Amino acid sequence: MGPLQGIRIVEFAGIGPGPFAAMLFSDMGAEVVRIDRKGGRQPAKTEIYTRGRGTVQLDMKKPEAVEAAQKLIGRADALIEGFRPGVMERLGVGPDVCLKRNPKLVYGRMTGWGQTGPLASAAGHDINYIALTGALHAIGPRGGRPVPPLNLVGDFGGGALYLAFGVVCALLEAQRSGKGQVVDAAMTDGAASLMSMFYAMTAMGIWKDERSHNMLDGGAHFYDTYETKEGKHVAIGSIEPQFYKELMEKTGIADPAFAAQMDRDAWPALKEKLAAVIKTKTRDEWDAIMQGSDVCYAPVLSIAEAPKHPHNAARKTFVEIDGVVQPAPAPRFSRTVAEVQGAPRPADNHAMLAAWGFSEDEIGALSGSGAI
DSSP states (O other), X not given: OOTTTTOEEEEEOOSTHHHHHHHHHHHTTOEEEEEEETTOOOOOTTOGGGTTOEEEEEOTTSHHHHHHXXXXXXXXXXEEEOOOTTHHHHHTOOHHHHHHHOTTOEEEXXXXXXXXXXXTTSOOOHHHHHHTTTTGGGOSOTTSOOOOOTTIIIIIIIIIIHHHHHHHHHHHHHHXXXXXXXXXXXXXXXXXXXXXXXXXXXXXXXXXXXXXXXXXXXOSTTEEEEEXXXXXXXXXXXXXXXXXXXXXXXXXXXXXXXXXXTOGGGHHHHHHHHHHHHTTSOHHHHHHHHTTSTTOEEEOOOTTTGGGSHHXXXXXXXXXXXXXXXXXXXXXXXXXXXXXOOSOOOOOHHHHXXXXXXXXXXXXXXXXXXXX
């Protein structure tokens, strides 16, 4: 009963952020069919990002398969794909063809560099896209090299989330205008958009363009991670004066040097002093002292630990499906509750085509031609 119930989406199978975007739509209640190449590898139940939807395998070299794909697209509200520019056109399912067949279609395209520009056809990965936007340069230790923040900022944040947002925006507009359109979601554009606050702070003159020299990049002693007695870590974000005061109280620090909270020149020395204090206790001991307080504190949990934390457990932030622990749908809704529509499942051409209105004769003809 998710908020996108009744919306139909065709996903062209890809890797990483493409399947993740399709997972988001499925989690929100949309009916998603995944088109993969004939003979493609079946998804394992551990491939969480392929959950909640079925797959049709098509041999897009055959005209019968192209026609089948076009029929599916003709019955969809939106299409999402993550290939390099021109690939979908060569497959016979480019936006011109599809919008002619289905004028209300929202055609979502996600690439690293975008559909246009000097780098549009170049290969790349998350690390390259965020390097071009200023994001990668800003992340890393003082005096050290830039550190990739997993592939969260480009692939999933700047790519999949902006694709999903763009498609939903276009779907809403199509309801008013009766017309579809192409959504060009470039990871470089999305990552740059995510950096808006830091470009604003730079313009204000309050952001130094060096790693770990600022309040939010690990430069400040009151906004960083610290090692505990047994080698684990805690995260502290005591920015506001009242929160900083509580940090001093909870750690027992009475050193007058800490009164200069916002003195950037003092930050390296204060960080060393705070690190020494945090090192005197275990993570569990600091949890008992600071967790739930206004210090803005949290233990740094591993992927194995996070689902077991009492807060995550109480909110059911993680769910177990077919024996696999995985993040639950987000965000949450008071009425149209989002939920996982099942574990990843193998391709089932017959069932999926039938669900999308193909007759037994049509399915039999596709099978007989080798298109499926």
